[in-house]
Amino acid sequence: MTTLIDRYVLTVLRRVPEPQRxxxxxxxxxxxxxxxxxxxxGGSPPEAAVEQTLLELGDPDRLADGYADRRQYxxxxxxxxVWRRLLTLLLSTVLPIVVVVTTTxxxxxxxxxxxxxxxxVSTVITVxxxxxxxxTLVFAIMERTGVGRSxxxxxxxxxxxxxxxxxYEPRATTISELAAGIAWPVLLIVALILQQFTxxxxxxxNPDNWGFWWPYLIVVLILEALYAVxxxxxxxxxxxxxxxxxLLAVLFAAPVVWLLSTDRFFxxxxxxxxxxxxxxxxxxxxxxxxxxxxxxxSAYDVIDVAIRAERSRRGLPTRVPGTGAEYTNPI
Amino acid sequence: MTMDxxxxxxxxxxxxGTVVVASLTVLREPGYGYSLLETLSAAGFEVEANTLxxxxxxxESQGLLTSSWNTDEARPxxxxxxxxxxxxxxxxxxxxxxxxxxxxxxxxxPGSHQ
Numbered sequence: 108m109t110t111l112i113d114r115y116v117l118t119v120l121r122r123v124p125e126p127q128r129x130x131x132x133x134x135x136x137x138x139x140x141x142x143x144x145x146x147x148x149g150g151s152p153p154e155a156a157v158e159q160t161l162l163e164l165g166d167p168d169r170l171a172d173g174y175a176d177r178r179q180y181x182x183x184x185x186x187x188x189v190w191r192r193l194l195t196l197l198l199s200t201v202l203p204i205v206v207v208v209t210t211t212x213x214x215x216x217x218x219x220x221x222x223x224x225x226x227x228v229s230t231v232i233t234v235x236x237x238x239x240x241x242x243t244l245v246f247a248i249m250e251r252t253g254v255g256r257s258x259x260x261x262x263x264x265x266x267x268x269x270x271x272x273x274x275y276e277p278r279a280t281t282i283s284e285l286a287a288g289i290a291w292p293v294l295l296i297v298a299l300i301l302q303q304f305t306x307x308x309x310x311x312x313n314p315d316n317w318g319f320w321w322p323y324l325i326v327v328l329i330l331e332a333l334y335a336v337x338x339x340x341x342x343x344x345x346x347x348x349x350x351x352x353x354l355l356a357v358l359f360a361a362p363v364v365w366l367l368s369t370d371r372f373f374x375x376x377x378x379x380x381x382x383x384x385x386x387x388x389x390x391x392x393x394x395x396x397x398x399x400x401x402x403x404x405s406a407y408d409v410i411d412v413a414i415r416a417e418r419s420r421r422g423l424p425t426r427v428p429g430t431g432a433e434y435t436n437p438i
Numbered sequence: 439m440t441m442d443x444x445x446x447x448x449x450x451x452x453x454x455g456t457v458v459v460a461s462l463t464v465l466r467e468p469g470y471g472y473s474l475l476e477t478l479s480a481a482g483f484e485v486e487a488n489t490l491x492x493x494x495x496x497x498e499s500q501g502l503l504t505s506s507w508n509t510d511e512a513r514p515x516x517x518x519x520x521x522x523x524x525x526x527x528x529x530x531x532x533x534x535x536x537x538x539x540x541x542x543x544x545x546x547x548p549g550s551h552q
Contacts, residue, residue: 133516137472137516138491140513141513142487145472165486
């Protein structure tokens with residue numbers, strides 16, 4: 108018959124690495140017997156003495172973790188905030204982009220709204236779960252293999268220094284804004300070229316426009332990317348920026364809206380393959396939506412930049428993203 | 439968190455390292471797990487068996503303690519003893535403890551600092 112002490116010791120040993128078992132078995136038993144003996148000598152009945160002793164030793168699994176020197180956490184304090192920031196970024200920024208892209212492709216392929224929503228939902232779940240799982244796994248492995256945080260920061264091992272502090276002046280363009288400012292036009296150019304050959308059976312956009320309008324839009328998009336570089340190097344927001352930005356917005360939006368409203372934007376052959384179920388004329392709906400997105404997007408961009416430039420010129424405080432606090436330029 | 443819970447968290451943090459100093463100091467004379475536990479609690483250290491026993495093995499693996507089985511008595515016991523290295527580390531820790539004690543006392547004395 109196994110005693111209470113046997114059961115306790117065996118439960119601890121189960122979770123202890125094999126080579127340590129014999130030793131811990133003997134030592135723990137002796138320690139428990141010593142304690143029980145002391146209690147009995149103090150006048151306690153033997154059974155109660157055993158129970159008290161074991162209760163004081165507490166959860167055998169925790170004791171085993173102590174012996175095995177196991178970490179009782181997946182991601183420790185050194186990596187926690189990097190892990191959280193990365194996961195937040197992936198789930199709040201990358202995941203929506205992936206969802207929009209896959210849903211759009213799905214919509215262009217067979218164009219039933221129900222299937223598109225299904226794709227969106229399943230993409231959110233599967234891609235989101237993958238992101239969370241793999242990121243957490245990588246961090247847990249780093250935690251256990253002892254990769255330090257300095258190695259993470261950059262290839263050369265260097266400590267954090269004051270230059271790493273972001274600047275919160277309204278005039279400053281951050282590196283991430285520069286990256287977005289270049290990536291967006293480049294993505295559009297790639298999409299514009301690829302739609303001619305892939306994505307769908309027939310090109311989505313009207314191939315006739317390769318004569319002038321599509322190359323023209325590519326040039327405007329390249330100018331947009333150059334504008335982002337220029338703004339980053341200039342490091343000041345003033346009325347010149349407002350004007351240049353507005354000019355670029357008009358150069359892009361005006362022809363697009365004109366092409367859309369004269370039915371020269373989409374490929375009629377592709378429009379005829381659309382089937383939105385009960386919607387009678389999907390082409391005109393799509394055109395309307397595209398016009399609205401172009402107009403609203405351009406207007407938002409023009410106004411946003413104008414406000415930012417004006418605030419910068421007046422030396423007004425800027426909001427620091429994510430803090431709710433404001434930062435005023437020391438003049 | 440109530441005041442009591444807050445206090446006990448801080449006390450726990452403050453005491454965390456003291457068991458190591460105390461054990462390394464006591465085990466200059468060889469001792470086994472339960473005897474050390476008794477000695478420490480008699481000396482006023484609030485230490486639980488489930489933290490002390492794993493701690494002894496950890497100190498042994500760090501080379502601060504050595505151990506040997508004594509099978510002379512009816513109950514075989516594992517005796518631990520502080521190594522030279524362990525003794526040196528204990529001395530350094532005791533010095534640090536004395537320094538901190540003095541520093542805290544100085545801070546607590548009115549007029550001794552700006």
